[in-house]
Amino acid sequence: MEYNRVPQNEQNRLQCQFEQIIGHSPALKSALLEVEQVAPTDSTVLVLGETGTGKELIAHAIHNLSARCGRPFVKLNCAAIPFDLLESELFGHEKGAFTGAVTQKIGRFEMADKGTLFLDEIGDIPLALQPKLLRVLQEKEFERLGSGRTHRIDVRLVAATHRDLNEMVARNEFRSDLYYRLNVFPILLPPLRERRQDIPVLVTHFAKTFSQRMGKPIRQIPPETLEAFILYSWPGNVRELQNLIERAVIRSNDGVLPNPLPAVENNPVTLSPKQGTLTDSTRASILQALRASGWVVAGPGGAAARLGLKRTTLIAKMKKLGISRPVPISNDVQFGEDENSGVAL
Numbered sequence: 651m652e653y654n655r656v657p658q659n660e661q662n663r664l665q666c667q668f669e670q671i672i673g674h675s676p677a678l679k680s681a682l683l684e685v686e687q688v689a690p691t692d693s694t695v696l697v698l699g700e701t702g703t704g705k706e707l708i709a710h711a712i713h714n715l716s717a718r719c720g721r722p723f724v725k726l727n728c729a730a731i732p733f734d735l736l737e738s739e740l741f742g743h744e745k746g747a748f749t750g751a752v753t754q755k756i757g758r759f760e761m762a763d764k765g766t767l768f769l770d771e772i773g774d775i776p777l778a779l780q781p782k783l784l785r786v787l788q789e790k791e792f793e794r795l796g797s798g799r800t801h802r803i804d805v806r807l808v809a810a811t812h813r814d815l816n817e818m819v820a821r822n823e824f825r826s827d828l829y830y831r832l833n834v835f836p837i838l839l840p841p842l843r844e845r846r847q848d849i850p851v852l853v854t855h856f857a858k859t860f861s862q863r864m865g866k867p868i869r870q871i872p873p874e875t876l877e878a879f880i881l882y883s884w885p886g887n888v889r890e891l892q893n894l895i896e897r898a899v900i901r902s903n904d905g906v907l908p909n910p911l912p913a914v915e916n917n918p919v920t921l922s923p924k925q926g927t928l929t930d931s932t933r934a935s936i937l938q939a940l941r942a943s944g945w946v947v948a949g950p951g952g953a954a955a956r957l958g959l960k961r962t963t964l965i966a967k968m969k970k971l972g973i974s975r976p977v978p979i980s981n982d983v984q985f986g987e988d989e990n991s992g993v994a995l
């Protein structure tokens with residue numbers, strides 16, 4: 651089944667550079683092209699996206715594709731460090747700078763000199779610390795805590811957040827000057843439910859990875875299992891998919907990957923107050939794909955291909971859910987021949 655129309659040589663080039671980033675949906679590809687464009691510059695990049703969409707993976711790719719590759723890649727998760735330790739974690743401190751500062755400490759900015767600093771969960775950086783961060787980004791200089799000596803550094807910053815910084819600025823929870831300084835080149839990673847074409851290839855990839863790691867051969871992923879994966883809403887995005895495949899490989903026997911979503915599928919009760927039932931989420935996915943394809947069911951750009959389903963399966967599902975085109979269907983409904991029959995590994 652054809653999901654994309656990027657020329658073969660272009661595809662190979664992208665595959666080499668983003669080896670571990672799996673997927674070929676137009677949405678992911680356009681994010682990767684932005685990575686390629688910005689990586690060789692020294693500009694600050696702000697990676698945005700829901701949890702588990704691959705923000706950290708992208709931050710690594712930016713570093714690896716830049717001239718700084720081979721120099722340090724230093725990471726700090728701003729949400730994981732207690733408020734009062736964050737400043738010294740970022741900028742370091744001298745011995746005796748504060749109670750408990752028994753030795754000198756080098757901060758992450760200094761560690762990342764000539765390389766890349768990845769500040770994860772930047773939305774969690776306390777307001778009180780934001781002016782100091784702005785200064786180091788603008789002036790490229792800072793002082794360790796307890797020291798008057800100014801250090802000059804050459805650090806490329808990649809920041810990430812799942813929060814809406816714009817909204818935080820409006821609520822006065824994030825400084826607008828820092829926001830504009832960070833937002834030089836934003837890259838938005840779409841949630842998995844908006845790039846369902848990537849699901850089959852991600853499923854195959856993780857099934858192979860875990861099968862090899864656990865020494866448990868997986869020969870086949872049944873079409874109905876794949877279908878359930880494609881139609882699921884994936885609130886935890888790629889991380890959730892990865893974890894579910896790991897569980898499925900553990901549970902597998904006979905070389906067949908079991909469906910780790912059976913309880914939900916057999917019992918269309920509310921998944922969570924916000925998500926609605928599986929039927930709701932299936933209906934929404936199908937309608938979204940139909941709208942995106944202009945209600946064309948079959949063919950390479952059709953809704954069936956977008957969902958990774960057989961044309962006949964999609965038509966049957968539409969019937970079952972009572973989905974039909976809001977205007978009379980004309981002869982632009984195309985019927986392709988290619989059928990999807992699960993994935994053999």
Ligand SMILES: Nc1ncnc2c1ncn2[C@@H]1O[C@H](COP(=O)(O)OP(=O)(O)OP(=O)(O)O)[C@@H](O)[C@H]1O
Pocket residue numbers: 670671672673699700701702703704705706707708812888889892
């Ligand atoms: N396109 C992809 N191809 C392969 N693996 C992926 C892809 N996207 C994400 N992953 C994997 O999913 C997991 C989550 O990715 P990552 O940690 O980069 O997400 P994140 O956006 O930083 O999430 P969070 O906001 O929760 O920190 C990782 O194990 C990562 O390797």
Ligand SMILES: [Mg+2]
Pocket residue numbers: 705706770
């Ligand atoms: Mg992350």
